[in-house]
Amino acid sequence: MTVSADLPETSVAPPPPVHTHGTPLTNTILYLDGVHVSFDGFRALNQLSLAIAPGEMRAIIGPNGAGKTTMMDCITGKTKPDGGVVMFDGAVDLTQLDEAAIAELGIGRKFQKPTVFETLTVEDNVRLALKGPRSPWSALFGERNRIARERITEVLDIARMTEHRDRLAADLSHGQKQWLEIAMLLAQDPKLLLVDEPVAGMTDSETMETAKLLKKICAQGHAVVVVEHDMLFVRELDCKVTVLHEGSTLAEGSIDAVSVNERVVEVYLGR
Numbered sequence: 001m002t003v004s005a006d007l008p009e010t011s012v013a014p015p016p017p018v019h020t021h022g023t024p025l026t027n028t029i030l031y032l033d034g035v036h037v038s039f040d041g042f043r044a045l046n047q048l049s050l051a052i053a054p055g056e057m058r059a060i061i062g063p064n065g066a067g068k069t070t071m072m073d074c075i076t077g078k079t080k081p082d083g084g085v086v087m088f089d090g091a092v093d094l095t096q097l098d099e100a101a102i103a104e105l106g107i108g109r110k111f112q113k114p115t116v117f118e119t120l121t122v123e124d125n126v127r128l129a130l131k132g133p134r135s136p137w138s139a140l141f142g143e144r145n146r147i148a149r150e151r152i153t154e155v156l157d158i159a160r161m162t163e164h165r166d167r168l169a170a171d172l173s174h175g176q177k178q179w180l181e182i183a184m185l186l187a188q189d190p191k192l193l194l195v196d197e198p199v200a201g202m203t204d205s206e207t208m209e210t211a212k213l214l215k216k217i218c219a220q221g222h223a224v225v226v227v228e229h230d231m232l233f234v235r236e237l238d239c240k241v242t243v244l245h246e247g248s249t250l251a252e253g254s255i256d257a258v259s260v261n262e263r264v265v266e267v268y269l270g271r
């Protein structure tokens with residue numbers, strides 16, 4: 001078939017193509033290209049590009065001020081980039097959506113400090129996080145309750161929190177609170193989970209447990225992006241590592257490869 005360039009006046013113009021600077025957009029759950037963000041003239045992100053595949057685990061490392069938090073903020077809609085592409089699932093332009101709409105798409109974010117409801121039990125914390133209407137007047141309430149209980153059981157099992165189900169969140173250790181919050185995010189069945197410094201303040205054994213938990217979540221098909229400074233933890237994640245520096249990608253590869261990269265040693269690991 002020959003396509004004529006002389007379209008009739010009544011034809012609907014196709015949507016403008018997303019400019020991806022030549023990088024393939026297919027098979028990505030998250031795709032950033034040429035993203036820049038300035039605060040009062042200071043470039044926090046500088047032509048940042050990043051591609052995460054569905055179900056991939058990725059660790060993001062880099063010195064203080066490298067732009068890690070700003071990058072997460074651009075993905076969740078907290079910060080609007082001054083330019084560049086931020087696409088979810090190959091098709092959704094995140095720069096056009098607000099934070100609530102982005103969360104609805106299936107992007108969960110865990111901040112560094114645990115934010116659980118201290119006065120509720122572990123089970124009730126997860127119940128509150130579940131998706132969907134929970135009106136007690138619904139004819140389907142009994143059925144919905146059963147499904148909710150099953151899902152709570154499932155996520156508490158994954159997070160190894162089953163034995164703490166009836167405890168008040170306030171009585172949990174710091175590590176357990178972090179796992180509870182991860183379980184709460186998991187209850188929402190996110191396609192992409194953004195996790196900010198999850199092992200800060202954890203004991204060594206809690207740190208190793210957290211790596212296992214995130215790997216298990218990833219193995220179940222959720223993509224996980226983890227920002228972390230703890231190199232032992234990053235090594236334990238056993239995934240591709242992206243090193244940010246001055247708002248751009250400095251290096252990308254296995255932990256072994258980036259650890260011997262001269263520039264990475266100079267700006268970050270050698271400090």
Ligand SMILES: Nc1ncnc2c1ncn2[C@@H]1O[C@H](COP(=O)(O)OP(=O)(O)OP(=O)(O)O)[C@@H](O)[C@H]1O
Pocket residue numbers: 039040042043044062063064065066067068069070071
């Ligand atoms: N709202 C803001 N206003 C002005 N400058 C900001 C703002 N947010 C971030 N910055 C600056 O942008 C740069 C990147 O900050 P960002 O918090 O993204 O870095 P980071 O890699 O997360 O650092 P850290 O490891 O310390 O958390 C820093 O120099 C920071 O001071």
